[in-house]
Amino acid sequence: MTDYLLLKALLLTEGVHSDKESLEGVGTKYKEQNHGLFGWDFETHKEIKLPDDFYLPDGTVVQYRLNSSSQYNIKKVDENLILYKNEDFICEVKWMDRPKYYNKKTKTGKEMVKIGQLGGEDCLFFCFQNYCSNFKNNNQCSFCNLVPTSKTYNSVVRKKEAQEIGEVAAAAFNEGQAKHINMTGGCYISGKELEVVGNILSEMRRYTGLEKIPGLVAPAPAKGDNIQGYYDTGIETLSFNMEIWDPEYYKAICPGKSSSTSHEEFIKSIKQAVEIFGEGKVYVAMVMGLEPKETFLEGIDFLSNLGVNIIPFVWAPNPGSKLEGHRAPYANWYKETIREASDIVYEHKVPWGLENHCYKCDGNSLLHDALRLKGIE
Structure with a gap:
């Protein structure tokens, strides 16, 4: 078998x-x-x-x-x-079949596929601004190739307007394939990200007719009063791109991000988000394979105990990243580590939140697949 x-x-x-x-x-x-x-x-x-x-x-x-x-x-x-x-x-x-909305255009004449793409079978993905300011001073995360990818392929609109995103969301949801969204803004530097996200979610709700938008938003690390602000936008869940659990590895791998948001600040904000959004409605994205198994699992245990869902992406040495040409741990390491992680998550009984993120949209992570083996899908 x-x-x-x-x-x-x-x-x-x-x-x-x-x-x-x-x-x-x-x-x-x-x-x-x-x-x-x-x-x-x-x-x-x-x-x-x-x-x-x-x-x-x-x-x-x-x-x-x-x-x-x-x-x-x-x-x-x-x-x-x-x-x-x-x-x-x-x-x-x-x-996978190509979504029908990929052939449609917005009212402004832009191809919808260049605004939002379907990840996996059912997750509508938006990056409302394909840029990260940390590349400017060579302080980007070592695994990241966001800016080089944008320059190499130039295949999407780099800065999307709220109305365009709303139109695409309506087309994708009406088609019946999209079940939830995943939205980020790269590393937004204007200081007005909450306002931008609020406008986008308002247009999504207007065009789709949905009171709450299923899925998650992953802004630059939300802090303080902004966390309540994101809840008020109408998104079901809030996500934090924490990347690495171990504080010292985090500083080394993510020099720019760690200088603006420390490990301790992440924890404080995540706890606050759980209080506002509720257990199972806060996510943390990790890059799996760039720190020891022991510290990775420590993070899984700590976060799961808070009622947080985790998305651990399987790292690959992408072209244009600082780690291009390196290699990830071998597949058996990933399998063994993710099985242990799934045991921890299962034991903590975090609400699974499958209406917001599921194995069908998770082609670059293994945790949902390991949980499927326990009957969670």
């Missing part, structure tokens, strides 16, 4: 490539990458349209990460897509 949790970890840490025939229909029939925030591939591919993600036979969603040197490859065989390790058969896979 295939271990799909391990297989997903292998595909995320080793990457995959495909033959020309298997890529037929990508960008027309099947959903393609549009680089709404980062580039997750091991190499750039400006001239080639690649799938955004794909299904394994048990429904597991895997983010497509191109690596031309990987042993893992996908070939088209008798109209089926087959995943191999070198020449050895592993399983059949399936690309």
